[in-house]
Amino acid sequence: MTGTLLMRFLTRSLLSGNPIIRSRGVASFIWTTAKRTNAFLISGRVAFCLGLPTVCYLGHEAYRGIHSAAVVFALEKEExxxxxxxxxxxxxxxxxxxxxxxxxxxxxxxxxxxxxxxxxxxxxxxxxxxxxxxxxxxxxxxxxxxxxxxxxxxxxxxxxxxxxxxxxxxxxxxxxxxxxxxxxxRKHLERAKELNPNDPTTVYILGYWCFSFAELSWSLRKLATVIFGTPPTSSYEEALEFFLKAEEVKPGFYSKNLLMLGKTYLALKDKENAHLWLTKARDYRPITTEDKEVHQEAVQLLKRLG
The missing domain is CATH 1.25.40 (Serine Threonine Protein Phosphatase 5, Tetratricopeptide repeat)
Incomplete structure (x- = not known):
């Protein structure tokens, strides 16, 4: 009787969009919802970041006989x-x-x-x-x-x-x-920006593309002329516009954007703003190897500025 009641409860839960999923080899049930609460998100993510078993495999054998529930579970697993x-x-x-x-x-x-x-x-x-x-x-x-x-x-x-x-x-x-x-x-990056203008990384990369062509060496400009006839051009001003826009979309999202703002202002002979952004790059809390490299470069550039 108890088993029957439990199965009815589980079935109703699955079909109502609140799947109760059984993990393989674990005699307990993990409750999740299609729209998870913040508390669940935090606890689940912390567990995974610490290297504990992931929850993406839970429910491998969860009530495959119920077709609609299986659809719900498939979507749940992908998400x-x-x-x-x-x-x-x-x-x-x-x-x-x-x-x-x-x-x-x-x-x-x-x-x-x-x-x-x-x-x-x-x-x-x-x-x-x-x-x-x-x-x-x-x-x-x-x-x-x-x-x-x-x-x-x-x-x-x-x-x-x-x-x-x-x-x-x-x-x-x-x-x-x-x-x-x-x-x-550049065409693909522009298309990405068109499709999602609120992605700061795309905007940053467009700025980097402009900066690279603005500082292109004489020999590379000659090679570009041979390839294109009229080679692609850009300017530090255009690069600055993209870097500032990326920062506007999401302030402090990327240490390299802070560094490139400083370097662009340096190229434009604006020492005051260069110092401002290089200081932000230096003080950015490093997480990745790249962040550490950015910190070191910002420190060196600030020394040169005096």
Whole structure:
């Protein structure tokens, strides 16, 4: 009788959108809801960040006989994995994120594909990764980005990571290739910005693209002239506009944006604003290796400013 009542309760809960999921090998039930409370989000994320077993696999055997419940669970699992992936990214848990998403490297879902591109690139950029492995990871990441763009060219992240990784490929295919693809890279970044104007990273990268062309050396300008006839151009003023816009969208989102604001103001001979932004870059709390590198560069530049 008790078992019957329990099954009825579980069935009603599943069909009403509040699935109760049983973990494999655990004689307890984990209550979740389609719209989780903040408390659950916090506790779940902290547990995962500490390396405890993830909750994305809970419910593998949960009432597969109920068709509608299985649909609910499938959606729940996908959302849970994406949620975990984004949190691991924010924690800079690069290896855990890569291992999590590698289980879905044959997915045709654009939300998995662009995250796979991002995670694989992040792993390639980890300090100490051997050069040959880094190259292989960059090419692997580009493959995911390319597939994501093929699956959904209306997804801003597909354009964003395609542009970023196309630029990364230039490190292995030579300066000429990078220059040849520079306008294609900007086109995809502009499209990403058009689709999602509130993504500060895309705006930052556009600023970096402008800064790079503003400081292009004489020899590279000559090469660009051979390739394009009239080479792509930009200015420090245009770069500054993008960097400031990125900071407006999300203040303090990225240490490198603070650094580039300082460097751009330096290039424009505005020492007061250069000092302001370089100080912010120096004082940014470092989490990643890149943050630490930004800190060191900001310290050196501030010394030169006096």
């Amino acid at each position: 849970e994995i994406i949620e975990q992936a984004d949190y691991l990214h924010s924690c800079a848990e690069t290896e855990k994120l890569y291992q999590l998403l590698q289980q879905y490297n044959n997915s045709n879902d654009v939300e998995f594909l662009w995250r796979l591109a991002r995670a694989t690139r992040d792993r390639a950029m980890v300090q100490g990764v051997p050069a040959d492995q880094k190259k292989a990871l960059v090419y692997e990441a580009f493959g995911y980005a390319e597939k994501a763009l093929e699956k959904d060219d209306a997804c801003f992240a597909s354009h964003k990571w395609y542009g970023i990784l196309l630029s990364d490929l230039g490190d292995y295919m030579g300066t000429k290739h990078k220059l040849e693809k520079s306008l294609v890279i």
